[in-house]
C-alpha cells in the first residue's frame with residue numbers, strides 16, 4: 221500500500237466496527253492502488269475476530285468520484301483491458317455483499333460511478349442530505365462496471381434507474397432517502413457515529429441485512445419491465461443514435477431482469493470490457509480530460525498569481541448577447557450594471573434578462589428564490605456613473621469599430637485602474653478595439669456564444685499585451701458562472717469562428733455544384749451535429765453572415781469562398797427563422813419544414829456561380845458531402861494550431877464541441893480528424909483543390925503532418941518560438 225495521499229486505511233474501534241477510508245484527493249477516485257487496498261482491508265476485517273461490522277467512507281468530505289478515469293486512458297493507449305482490476309465480482313459481490321460481516325456506506329459530498337456502486341454493495345447507506353449520487357458512466361462511452369446496472373434498478377426501481385444511467389442524472393441524497401435508496405440522512409458531524417451504530421445493529425440482527433443484488437421487489441412484473449425497457453430503447457435510438465453504450469446498457473439491465481442479478485453482473489462485465497476499448501469511449505474520455513485542461517494556461521495559471529475577486533460587472537449593451545451575458549453573471553451571484561443608451565432599450569434589456577431567468581425556472585434549472593436574488597443584483601444605467609467601482613466591464617454592442625473604440629476610450633477614464641476591460645466581439649481585432657486607450661494590458665475578449673446564459677463555452681481572447689492577471693481573472697469568472705473557458709489568441713474569428721468559417725462556405729459550394737440543401741443538412745445531422753449548416757444559418761439569422769462576409773474575405777484571401785447565396789435569400793424576402801422564412805419555413809411551436817419555394821433562389825445562385833462542370837450537377841456520395849464540408853474545417857484548424865491561436869489541440873476539440881455542437885462522442889474536431897488520418901484528408905483536399913479551386917488547398921501544417929505521419933494533435937516541436945504565434 222502506498223504511503224502517500226493515495227491510500228486506504230482501516231481503524232478498528234472498541235465498538236468492533238472497522239472504519240475503512242478511501243483517500244485519493246481530490247475526489248477519492250478508485251485508482252488500482254485503492255482497489256488493491258480495499259481488497260486488502262476487507263480481507264483483514266473479515267479475518268479479525270475483533271471486527272463485527274464495517275463502515276466504508278471517503279476522506280476529505282467526499283465519498284468517491286468513481287473509478288480512476290486515467291486508467292481508461294492507459295487502456296486506450298495500450299489496448300490492454302487487463303489493466304482494469306476485477307472489482308465487480310471479487311470485491312463488491314464476494315467480499316462486500318456476500319461477506320460474513322455487514323457493511324454500511326457513510327456517504328458525503330459525492331458518490332458517483334464506481335463509488336456509488338461500492339455503496340450499493342453495502343448493506344445500508346447513510347448520507348448527508350446534499351450528497352450527489354449518480355452513475356455517469358455513459359458519458360464516458362461505457363456502462364457501469366461494478367454491478368451498478370443491476371443494483372440500481374433493484375434499489376430505486378427500473379424507470380428511475382434507467383433515467384439516472386441513460387441520462388447520467390444525479391439525484392441528491394434527500395431524494396435518495398425518499399426513494400428508499402438511502403437508509404438515513406444525517407449531518408456531516410454525525411455521519412460516522414450513526415453509520416457505526418447502524419452497522420452494529422445489522423450485525424446484531426436488529427436491522428435488516430439487505431443484499432441489493434438479490435432484491436426483486438422494485439423491479440415490477442416482467443411485462444412492466446419489458447414495457448419500460450422498450451420505451452427506453454426507442455428513446456435512446458432517437459437521442460443517442462451513434463452511441464453504442466445506451467442500447468448496451470439496456471441489454472445488460474434486461475439480462476438481469478430476465479435471468480437474475482448475478483447473470484446480469486456477468487454480462488455487465490463482458491459488455492463493459494467491449495465498450496471500454498471502443499472508439500466512443502476513447503473519444504469521450506479524451507473530452508473529459510480535455511475539458512479540464514483548458515484552464516491550465518502556461519504563464520498564467522502556473523505562476524502563483526491569485527485571482528482577484530470580481531464582485532461587480534458592467535455590461536454595455538442590453539441586446540440579445542448583453543442580456544444573456546448579464547443573466548449568466550447574475551446567476552453566478554455577481555452584481556451587474558446594465559448600461560443602455562435610452563430608457564426603452566434599457567427596459568427591453570431588463571425584460572430579456574427577466575425572461576431568461578424565468579425560462580430557467582420553468583426548465584427546473586433555477587429555483588424561484590435564486591431567480592429573485594439574481595434580479596436583485598441587477599441595476600440599470602443610462603450613463604457611466606455606476607462604473608466607478610466595477611471590477612470588470614463587458615462590452616456587447618453592435619460590431620462597429622468606431623463605436624467600440626469610443627466606448628473603450630470612455631470606460632478607461634471612468635473605471636478603476638484594476639478593472640478588466642472586456643469585449644464580446646466575435647470578429648474584430650482586439651488591438652483595434654483598444655487602439656484609443658493606454659490600457660492594452662487590461663483589454664481582453666470575452667466571447668460568449670448565443671444564448672449566452674445557456675451555451676457553456678467562453679472563448680477568452682488575449683493579445684500579446686493582455687496581462688496574465690486579466691486572463692486569470694476572466695478564467696475565474698468563467699468558472700464561477702459555470703462556463704468552460706478556453707484561452708485563445710487574437711485573430712479574425714478567433715478560434716471557433718475562424719476554424720468553422722469553411723463550414724458554411726463549404727455547404728454553399730456544394731449547393732453551387734448541384735447538391736440539395738436539405739440532403740446536406742441531413743448528412744451533417746446524421747454525423748451528429750445538432751443541425752445542418754443551412755438550418756443553422758436560418759437560426760443565426762442572415763445578418764451575421766452578411767456582417768462577416770467582407771471581414772472573412774479580407775482575412776482569408778484565396779481560401780475564402782465568395783458566395784452570394786445569402787444576399788439572394790435576403791433579396792427574396794427571407795430572413796431565416798426571424799421572419800419564419802428561410803431555407804426552411806417556420807411556424808410557431810412547430811418543427812422547421814424544408815421550404816420547396818426556396819428552389820428558385822438556389823437555381824439563381826447556381827446560375828450565377830457557374831461552378832457545375834459542364835453546367836451539370838455533380839454526383840456525390842453522403843461521405844463525399846461530409847468530407848467536403850468538414851475537411852476544409854480541419855484544414856483551417858491546422859492553421860489555427862500552426863499559428864498557436866490555441867494552446868493545445870485539445871482546446872480546439874472542446875471549443876468545437878461546446879461552441880459548434882461538434883459531436884462529443886467523436887472527441888472534438890482534431891481528435892476526429894486524427895481518427896480519419898491526416899494523409900487521407902490531405903489527399904482528398906489536394907484532389908478537390910485541383911478540381912474546384914483554392915478553397916480546398918491543403919495548409920502547409922496539414923501537408924507536413926500528412927507526410928511525416930505525426931498526428932495533427934501532436935504539439936509542434938517549434939511551438940514555443942513560432943514567428944506566427946498569436947499568444
Ligand SMILES: C[C@H](O)CC(=O)SCCNC(=O)CCNC(=O)[C@H](O)C(C)(C)COP(=O)(O)OP(=O)(O)OC[C@H]1O[C@@H](n2cnc3c(N)ncnc32)[C@H](O)[C@@H]1OP(=O)(O)O
Nearest residue numbers: 247249285286287288289290332333334356364365366512
Ligand atoms: C467501473 C465504473 O463503473 C466506472 C467508473 O466509475 S467511471 C467514473 C465515473 N465517475 C465519473 O464519471 C465522475 C467524473 N468526475 C466528475 O464528474 C467531476 O470531476 C466531479 C463531479 C467528481 C467533480 O467536479 P469538480 O468539482 O468540478 O472538479 P473537476 O475539475 O471536474 O475534478 C477535479 C479533479 O479531479 C479529477 N477527477 C474527477 N473525477 C475523476 C475520476 N473519476 N478519475 C480520475 N480523476 C478524476 C479531474 O480530472 C480533476 O483533475 P485536475 O484537477 O487535475 O484537472
